[in-house]
Amino acid sequence: MRTINDGFPIKQFNGIDINTSTLSSPANYYTYSSRVVKFIVIHYTGNKKDTAKNNATFFHNGARDSSANYFMDEAECYQSVALNNAAWAVGGTKVYKHAECRNINSISIEMCCSGNSIVSEKTINNTAYLCAELCKYIGITADTVDIFVLRHYDVWDKQCPAQWATENSAGWTTFKEKVKAILRNEEGLTMEQYNELKELINKQAAEIADLKNINKQLVNVVQTTMVYDFNDDNMPSWARPAVQAAMDCGAIQGDEDGCLGLSYKDLRAIVREYRCGLYNK
Numbered sequence: 001m002r003t004i005n006d007g008f009p010i011k012q013f014n015g016i017d018i019n020t021s022t023l024s025s026p027a028n029y030y031t032y033s034s035r036v037v038k039f040i041v042i043h044y045t046g047n048k049k050d051t052a053k054n055n056a057t058f059f060h061n062g063a064r065d066s067s068a069n070y071f072m073d074e075a076e077c078y079q080s081v082a083l084n085n086a087a088w089a090v091g092g093t094k095v096y097k098h099a100e101c102r103n104i105n106s107i108s109i110e111m112c113c114s115g116n117s118i119v120s121e122k123t124i125n126n127t128a129y130l131c132a133e134l135c136k137y138i139g140i141t142a143d144t145v146d147i148f149v150l151r152h153y154d155v156w157d158k159q160c161p162a163q164w165a166t167e168n169s170a171g172w173t174t175f176k177e178k179v180k181a182i183l184r185n186e187e188g189l190t191m192e193q194y195n196e197l198k199e200l201i202n203k204q205a206a207e208i209a210d211l212k213n214i215n216k217q218l219v220n221v222v223q224t225t226m227v228y229d230f231n232d233d234n235m236p237s238w239a240r241p242a243v244q245a246a247m248d249c250g251a252i253q254g255d256e257d258g259c260l261g262l263s264y265k266d267l268r269a270i271v272r273e274y275r276c277g278l279y280n281k
């Protein structure tokens with residue numbers, strides 16, 4: 001729910017600019033300085049084949065006794081009625097099916113048809129992104145899409161959009177799931193950001209694995225080539241008491257310069273022997 005006093009708060013969604021160059025004639029809607037909006041209602045134009053621009057022009061040019069806030073086709077989106085104004089879109093002469101949703105508290109999106117009065121997947125996809133953008137604007141979350149995003153069919157008994165106008169329409173469910181998925185992604189990361197991050201993490205994991213491998217090789221080099229000449233800080237601390245005991249009892253002696261010349265393997269052997277008591281005095 002949001003109090004709307006900005007007529008054109010959304011300029012762009014999913015790479016599509018919202019065209020506001022061809023607004024509806026004021027004869028086609030109720031004018032308000034602000035209004036409280038809770039619902040988004042999805043329609044189809046019902047024409048055989050049309051475009052957002054066709055519709056924007058049609059409603060621009062005169063009194064039509066109806067209107068919508070947005071017209072969406074496969075490539076373009078035209079906003080026809082400012083969001084603070086109430087389009088004449090969900091009203092009807094029959095009894096309302098929905099207890100609350102009316103023109104005054106809803107935003108209507110009309111999907112254009114791509115032939116045989118069918119709304120194409122491309123247009124449906126674009127509409128899902130526009131719908132998600134509007135959800136974010138008026139405070140509908142992924143968890144409340146099922147309550148606040150409606151078909152004209154849900155508001156009163158009009159077969160609109162015709163291809164979704166049944167109680168358990170799979171197409172309508174898929175549309176709402178798409179809107180929820182967009183909202184969930186954008187509440188956290190966009191799909192693109194997620195993929196970028198995943199790639200970065202994988203790259204870093206590979207680098208860490210390489211470093212571990214290099215470290216292993218270094219340890220190996222130390223263990224096979226390092227020579228310990230003196231019982232000092234260069235010698236591993238675990239070996240020093242054993243080496244000292246071996247020196248004390250004369251088991252190991254250095255060369256003429258006092259260099260012990262012990263390898264890593266020698267250190268381990270001396271420690272083993274020390275534990276076995278060989279260097280006890």
Ligand SMILES: [Zn+2]
Nearest residue numbers: 043044152160
């Ligand atoms: Zn409708």
